[in-house]
Amino acid sequence: MLISFQNVSRFYDKWPALENIELTVESGEFLVLSGPSGAGKTTLFRLIWMGDFPTSGVVEVSGYRSDRIRKGDLSNLRRKLGIVFQDFRLLSERTVFDNVALPLQVAGSSPRAVRKRVFSLLAEIELSHRRSSYPHELSGGEQQRVAIARAMVAHPVILLADEPTGNLDPDVSKQVIELLLEINRTGTTVILATHDPRQIPAGTARYLYLDKGHLANPVSWDGYNQL
Ligand SMILES: Nc1ncnc2c1ncn2[C@@H]1O[C@H](COP(=O)(O)OP(=O)(O)O)[C@@H](O)[C@H]1O
Ligand SMILES: [Mg+2]
Numbered sequence: 245m246l247i248s249f250q251n252v253s254r255f256y257d258k259w260p261a262l263e264n265i266e267l268t269v270e271s272g273e274f275l276v277l278s279g280p281s282g283a284g285k286t287t288l289f290r291l292i293w294m295g296d297f298p299t300s301g302v303v304e305v306s307g308y309r310s311d312r313i314r315k316g317d318l319s320n321l322r323r324k325l326g327i328v329f330q331d332f333r334l335l336s337e338r339t340v341f342d343n344v345a346l347p348l349q350v351a352g353s354s355p356r357a358v359r360k361r362v363f364s365l366l367a368e369i370e371l372s373h374r375r376s377s378y379p380h381e382l383s384g385g386e387q388q389r390v391a392i393a394r395a396m397v398a399h400p401v402i403l404l405a406d407e408p409t410g411n412l413d414p415d416v417s418k419q420v421i422e423l424l425l426e427i428n429r430t431g432t433t434v435i436l437a438t439h440d441p442r443q444i445p446a447g448t449a450r451y452l453y454l455d456k457g458h459l460a461n462p463v464s465w466d467g468y469n470q471l
Pocket of ligand 2: 285286287406
């Protein structure tokens with residue numbers, strides 16, 4: 245078990261953003277989390293990277309428990325996680341290369357190791373030729389691929405993608421989804437929040453549906469037709 249939510253609720257004032265969540269994620273899974281705006285998807289992600297903590301219940305991620313983790317261990321936990329957001333969040337004054345390299349540089353990797361890893365990732369996302377460009381010179385789809393490369397650069401165990409295609413056209417979204425599937429095929433656990441679970445072909449993932457802070461029982465891709 246890589247992630248578990250044990251009867252987790254998160255209240256903001258009196259309102260539950262998440263209520264009585266029970267969830268287990270195994271290593272290597274591709275989990276698709278959908279549900280309307282305000283359902284609690286981002287809150288669930290925030291509890292996984294422990295940028296926020298449950299009001300009650302326990303979240304456990306890769307051996308770290310939300311009720312016992314020490315401040316000093318938060319960075320150790322986050323080193324196991326890659327995170328991708330809807331709005332890319334690249335650093336505008338840094339080149340593509342430097343954006344992807346940053347996490348490794350911060351971790352103190354040698355310049356040689358950084359170059360090797362970043363070049364390899366840029367080749368994977370087919371943007372080697374754009375390594376000296378700045379984010380504003382790239383299309384949205386290209387920026388999101390760079391953001392995914394940055395999230396993957398330190399070999400995380402889990403990739404959290406919070407509506408990564410929310411700002412992208414359908415054909416570009418497809419490329420981003422393909423990249424996430426490829427990342428999962430190489431062993432990384434992927435959790436994707438999306439408004440459109442049909443982006444992910446049936447049979448490749450486990451589908452969950454959040455509504456008003458409640459998790460529906462796992463449904464099949466076809467199950468969405470009934471929701
Ligand atoms: N920091 C916060 N303070 C107060 N309310 C919040 C906060 N974060 C989220 N919420 C509320 O929790 C609910 C779930 O939000 P969120 O997790 O962002 O949903 P989603 O990502 O599915 O759109 C919403 O009603 C939202 O207004
Ligand atoms: Mg959200």
